[in-house]
Amino acid sequence: MSRRTALGARVLATATRAEARAYGLRERRVDVGDTTLAVLEGGPVDAPVVVLLHGYTADRVVWMRFAKHLVRDHRVVVPELAGHGASGFTTGTGFSAPAQAARVATLMERLGIERAHVAGNSMGGFVAATLALAHPDRVASLLLSDAVGVASPEPSEAELQIRSGRNPFLLDDVAAFPEFYAMTMARPPFVPGFVRAAIAEDYVSRREELEEIFTDFFGVATLDDRLGEITAPTLVMWGEQDRLVHRSTAQVWADGIPGARTVRYPDAGHMPMLEMPRRTADDYRAFLERVSPRP
Template sequence: MKKILLLAIPMVAALAFGIIRGNYAEVGGWIYHQAMATEASLYGFKEHQADIGDMTLSYYRNENPGKPVVVMLHGYSADKTVWLRFARHLTSDYDIIIPDMAGHGESPYSEEWSYGMPAQADRLSRLLKTLDVAAAHVIGNSMGGFLTATFAINYPQNTLSATMIDPAGVMSPEPSMMMKMLAEGRNPFIIHNRKEFDQFYAMTMEQPPIVPDIVLEAVGKKYESRREQLKKIFEDFHSSDYLEERLSELKAPAMLWWGDQDKLLHVSSVGVWQAGVPDLKVHVFEGIGHMPMVEMPGETADMYMAFLSDL
């Protein structure tokens, strides 16, 4: 609490100065960065860099030697910070690694790289080797869920369990709001102004955490500045082969979560995953959107720990 209060003083001063100077988004970005750094520290996470050969990946880790390793994978256009409030509940019993995958967060982007799932799975494999991790429990959201399943199929020897949260990777029987927009030629992730960002942000969660407008302004501006990069990443990972024909190869203990109000990826996809993955444990959250681990971090963390403890 003392750390939070001390942080609040310069935040308030910076906010007032920034508004006077008209640097609303810049101040919002500073506030967001400071808040995430403080939360990570309070929860016991440190930021590290790992050289995996052709790039250096940024990641959080709580350094809990001897404990089982859990790897948490963010979705497209997100970063490692989305996991902090979920991960805080697991720090006593697990060694947690939360990477920024290539092209996201503090990890680098290059037009020359592929951001398809096989390439990202290879990078995750090299990250684990670099960190001397033989096998891990892997949990991922959205694109990260697609990556989780791809990794579990391609690297079964390195996968202790696989948990997919509202994952991409299969064709849903019913189109989501996002899929309808894409069919009309509009990608909601490609942002040109604050109005488009607000429409997009409303699609990501049904029960979002409280975020100050000044921070949302900064996040929106970041999406605008990364528009061309995000187009490239989206094209690459959406051109990856879908997993319907390979789901039966996912042999690790597996769990699937979905928010029934998900506007990005339709909940009807649950049936596709159930039909393909043997012995898949499934939970559908009522009144929750695309990111259950952000919308209800404590409850989902408890469910995840119960799943792991039963393995």
């Protein structure tokens, strides 16, 4: 790692910790049996619980600015799933949606959480929906943001690349990172160039790890035939400019889950909660008030 990218990595880590503290989010580690998860947690301990799950190759940071708008009156738990971020990677751990959902269930047990509103973006949405099927009594509601886990009626740009034999998530050189990064969001938050360079270098260095996670995660059956079994009130949230998961996928989730509501953002990409945190958090709070009104 060059001196410039090493500086970028240090600046990113320092800024992330400072931002988390500013939002009232505390860092901790929780043993979930086969691994230990890094977790951000904030808000009143006796308040309704919201669990926020990130996507493939992402980490808990993508939810922080969204969580900022919830911590006043919710207990917010943001884990980094196995293989990601500070939770670390160990080959052979198992990274499928059922495996990750089982760890989230264990995490809830270890934290004394009987029931939670569970939100997931991308891969995290697949994990959240799997958790709702496996433990319907533990999931008070679902937020599925640009979620994978069902067959898409129309292929996304990323899916077309994968079909052609080029996986846009698996990079051999930092020079390819800007193209991939542009696919992840339509409205990315500002990141200094030297910090983005550090992110790119770290991303490329983890190629083999990310390939194992990808193989595990995308090697399991989708939930198309089981959506009708989901009983949790569900909000489907989607960025219309998503280049990783086609916007037509939102309708599959909405049509399949009884009573699901949908909110779409014409100007957002794959991560609306990061691209427009206040607006998406306001919509989510309104949904929570409908499905679980406060006394």
